[in-house]
Amino acid sequence: MSSPAEYAPTPRTVPTRSRERAAYDAETVHAILDDGYLCHMGFIADGLPVVLPTLYARVGSTLYLHGSTGSRPLRTASGDGLPVCVTATRVDGLVLARSGMHHSINYRSVVAHGTAYRVQDPEERRLALDALVDTVVPGRSADCRPASAKESAQTAILRLDLAEVSAKIRSGGVNEDPEDADLPHWAGVVPITTVVGDPVPDPGMPAGAPLPDYLRRFTGA
Known part of the structure; x- marks a missing residue:
């Protein structure tokens, strides 16, 4: 599915x-x-809302979502599909105002609505599984054993085509009421970043085994 330049707003993607x-x-x-x-x-299961954390990978305008074949609600996606709402959020900072009411968070988020379907085609499943591994650590799929037939049968891959989707971003500093500007409380932004640490070899690795180039690039080691 080719990527559009812009996603059309809908009643579900326009924030109130x-x-x-x-x-x-x-x-x-x-x-x-x-x-x-x-x-x-x-998604809805047995008339009740369910929210699950899961891995995802984007390929063009498609999201591939990792799941388990043992999950009954996810099995319904192999038929008419499973209506879902998918959210992804990155926190960039804590905004501390002089008043408790005006505290906030700097963030970047995406919300996508649609119907997810089980990926059945073997070639697409292979592409999706590689994409899920490489999304976590770029280049890793070429440096690990592919899933066996048994492992693949235990893994559900859902496909959600991005169509009804939006981003929402909050950045910048404190928004204060003018009358609070002279209060003696600290105000400002505390940045939040994700840091990748140095790789720790498995004890079974041979002593002195070199770090793969892709992992060296990923960690900056």
């Missing part, structure tokens, strides 16, 4: 508050998705 923070251009949406690999997938 802070509409100025919403974005629908594919470049912004895709950049936020590509900066992470963990999302939350919401």
